[in-house]
Amino acid sequence: MQTENYIIEINQITKVFGEKTVLDDISLKIKRGEFVTILGPSGCGKTTLLRLIAGFHAPTAGNISINGEDITLVPPHKRPVNTVFQRYALFPHLNVYDNIAFGLKLKKLTKQQIDRKIKASLRMVGMIDYEDRDVDSLSGGQQQRVAIARAIVNEPEMLLLDEPLAALDLKMRKDMQLELKEMHKNLGITFVYVTHDQEEALILSDTVVVMSEGKIQQIGSPTDIYNEPINAFVANFIGDSNLFDGLMLRDKQVRFCGVDFECVDEGFGEGVPVDVVVRPEDLYIFPTSDAAQLTGTVQSCLFKGVHYEMTVLYNDYEILVQDYHPYQPGQEVGLIIKPADIHIMRKERMANVFAGKIVDDRHVEFLGRTFECPAISGVEAGTTVRVEVPFNGITLQANEEDGTLVGEVQSILYKGDHYHLNVLSDWDEQVYVDTNDVWDNGDRVGIRVVGEKIKILTP
Amino acid sequence: MNRKLSVLLFSRKAWVFPYVAFAALFIVLPLLLIVGFAFTDETGAFTFENFSNFFAQSEAIHIFVYSIGIAIVTTVFCILLGYPAAWILSQSDMNRSQTLVMLFILPMWVNILVRTLATVALFDFLRIPLGEGALIFGMVYNFIPFMIYPIYNTLQKMDKGYIEAAQDLGAAPWQVFLKVVLPLSLPGIVSGIMMVFMPTISTFAIAEILTLNNIKLFGTTIQENINNSMWNYGAALSLIMLLFIGITSIFNSDDKEHSNEGGGLW
Structure with missing residues (x-):
């Protein structure tokens, strides 16, 4: 059977926090022993996905199975996975040895077994003489190593790493990348690695999963992703x-x-x-x-x-x-x-399409506002319609009050002679804009719609 | 105004003066007076008699030990009742916990005597006799906010990442609590103990009111002696209590050096 090759299968996972959909219908299968990187800009849902695998969140919809067994509702302490946290989360009241021993002691191993395993894992991360050290006295890189040792000592079937190198300086990061790769080879277990660093993803992984806005954009080998990006986002994000x-x-x-x-x-x-x-x-x-x-x-x-x-x-x-x-x-x-x-x-889309409602023969309502538009004939007021606005039919204003509604710039693609922006309006709908002006991610902008460019698509 | 004077007046150091004066007048001087009175007799001659009197009187020592016992029992009850409360507070979302913290703090706005008298009224109403039980109830009731608040503080500041890390490493909820949450909230508990234990040793009003003066605490003894103009003996007793509290707090501060976050009101 094909499924036996997969250690984890994620089926149509959706996760909603409050009003915000963080993961939108994610499906992913990971092969046993693979080094998989989940890559995406901050806020794309990659960490949430990892936390779902670890068990810290329950999905709103969908299920996750490990080794063919549905573990969607299994609490984290009963899952055969261990996590290396972004901020290490080493227990400050325990020294290096006891931090690493934490999981082993819970498993009721004998002192000798624990000792042997800890020694082996410390050797693996190159921290042999640090057993008795206070974790607070270690440098960032050393803490990172202890965090890795604490996870791998439990011999999990799958190791989850949440941007483990993000806090390290460049040189340190490069060294650790090589060591992680080496560790993956020696341990032979599955690594699921979350990062926003595309270079790191290309260097480390067997498979890269590119995510954006809660959706998987592309899954493939590093060379595939680099050479055959599936859309403009992936192309721009990788390299x-x-x-x-x-x-x-x-x-x-x-x-x-x-x-x-x-x-x-x-x-x-x-x-x-x-x-x-x-x-x-x-x-x-x-x-x-x-x-x-x-x-x-x-x-x-x-x-x-x-x-x-x-x-x-x-x-x-x-x-x-x-x-x-x-x-x-x-x-x-x-x-x-x-x-x-x-x-x-x-192209993912040719123009903005919004759900709208006819107000009268010169006005249409969408994005929670009423806009003047070219004369509409033959459509009754109150009819729901689809409204199409081309990317250049929307202008952005530096002054929020100058716009009909307000939004935040979420991503920017440079298209050689203009920028293609993705703006999340306060109405919570994405607005795509072509502009020659330079904006930054996170800019708050006023959104204006050019009346003449609005096209009503009658249902 | 000459320059030197203005520099003196407006320099930051000058602002300290009122506080130093206040501390000298109302803290240092009284302490010196206590020491002075404790080592003198009524005529003002130097003596150790006050102390030897105390150690000779089995009743005084008995009260002292009993007071410490009551203080320990109160503190233990405060921990047992306060910790879960602090835990619940730290777990609830921001707005709700603010309200809850408020509710816990609210009784503190009422004067301690009024509260204690109200407790007496309540016990009378419920026909529960006053005495040791009432005393402990009153003490716990009065001092529990001082236990809850520092523990709540440390629990709230605690990185939730530690809890997740423990779960991730295979700890069931009760193991997470015993092995991570409890040790990490120790500084808060220590602060709470200081806040509760020290004042409970020296209370007298609560004991007087809630036991109809049947049970004497050390604070009561001191107060009686001072009231009866036995200043020297009273001062000696105060000094003994001060030393005892001082020793316990030194013992505590040892612990606090390691935990950078005391997190309490202390």
């Missing part, structure tokens, strides 16, 4: 990327930046808007010549240790290029993109 709005002209032919390119993707249909991703290292840059597909001017050039990172301005598009050879700002350069390096992704 550096150039993201453009494109138009699929026909199979193997795409237009973006106002230029037609040959590509390798098929089956999107003709004249379909798509998202296009080109990795900066996949662009060929050279002194301008007839061979160039795009000819632009270098705007900036930064030395990044191994390569140079340059921005090239082509018409209004900023294109990020990485190359071993520097081109100085002001220099005219040519760019070529190979068909195989153009990644085409279906």
Whole structure:
């Protein structure tokens, strides 16, 4: 049977806190012995998912089974998993030895057994002479090691790690990454690792689960995720990327930046808007010549240790290029993109669609407000309709009072010549906006809707 | 105004002066007086007689020991009743716990004598005879907020991560409590003990009212001696009590150095 390969199966989990849906219909299967990373920006629900597996939350809907056994309602102390907490949570009233012994003592092992296991686990994390130390006297990295030892000493079938390296400095983090990978190999147990650090995820994992806004965006191997991102969010979140709005002209032919390119993707249909991703290292840059597909001017050039990172301005598009050879700002350069390096992704949405209600022949209500719109005919007041507003039909105001309603910028995608923003309105609906203005995540903005651009889709 | 004077007046140090003066006048001086009276006789000559009197009188020692016993019993009851209350408070959500804490603190707004007299009225109404039981009831009733509050404070500040870590490592709820919550709330309990134990040793009003003066506590003895103008003997008894409290608090502060969060009113 196939299921025997999976240590954990998460089926259609939904978790709601108060009014907020933190996890929305999540399904995930994890193979025995795998190193799985749950990757996503803060607030995407990744930690909540981990806590559901550990048993600290009960899902609002759905179920979780470990080894084929439904454990959805099993309390945390009866689950065959152990957790390494983000802030370590080492018991301050116990020393290193007793912290690690905590789980073993509960299992009523003999003193000798406990002692042997603790010694082994301390050796594993390289903390052999620290047994008698007070946990408060340890550095962050040492506390982290003790936290890991405290978890693995119980020989769990699955180790959950909640951003375990987030509090460490860069050098320390790199070392620990290697050690974790090594530990995973030696222990042979399943690791489920939560992080917001995409590089960490790519380095460590067998499988990466990319999450955003409570949903799984993509599951795949690090190379899959990097090379074949499924949508603009994943492409932008993993690694550096150039993201453009494109138009699929026909199979193997795409237009973006106002230029037609040959590509390798098929089956999107003709004249379909798509998202296009080109990795900066996949662009060929050279002194301008007839061979160039795009000819632009270098705007900036930064030395990044191994390569140079340059921005090239082509018409209004900023294109990020990485190359071993520097081109100085002001220099005219040519760019070529190979068909195989153009990644085409279906757009998740073409425009904002809201549920609305007709107020009168010139007004429609949606997002909890009434908006003036182009004349409506033949629809009675009070009719519920779908309202479509294009991304450029919404403007954002720095002053919250200047908008019809208020929202908070949640994520930003740079599309070469404009930004695509995701704004959570105070009406609790997402509003997607194309803008040339620069905003930051978390900015509070006034949201205005351009009346002429509102389109009423009669039911 | 000359410059030196203005510097003196407006420098931060100058602000301390009223407090120092107050402390000297109402704390240090009385203490010195107590010591002075304790080691002198009525004529003002130096003597150890007051102390030897105390240790010679089995009744006085008996009262002293009995007072400590009552204080211990009161403190134990306060812990047993106060800890669950503090736990419930710390677990309930913010608004509700604020109200509950308020309800626990509210009786403190009423004067202790009024409360104690009301207790007498209540016991009369219920036809329960006054005496030792009433005394302990009255003491616990009066001092339990001082136990609840520091424990509530430590429990509330406690990182819930520790509880989760313990659960994660396989501890059932009662094991989580015994192995993590209780040891981590020890500083709060210690503060609570200080807050309850020390004042209960020296109470006399509650004992007088709730036992119709049938049971004498050490505080009562001191008060009687002072009232009867036996200042020297009274001062000696006060000094003995002070030393005893001082020893217990030194014993406690040892513990507190390790736990950075005392978390109490102390």
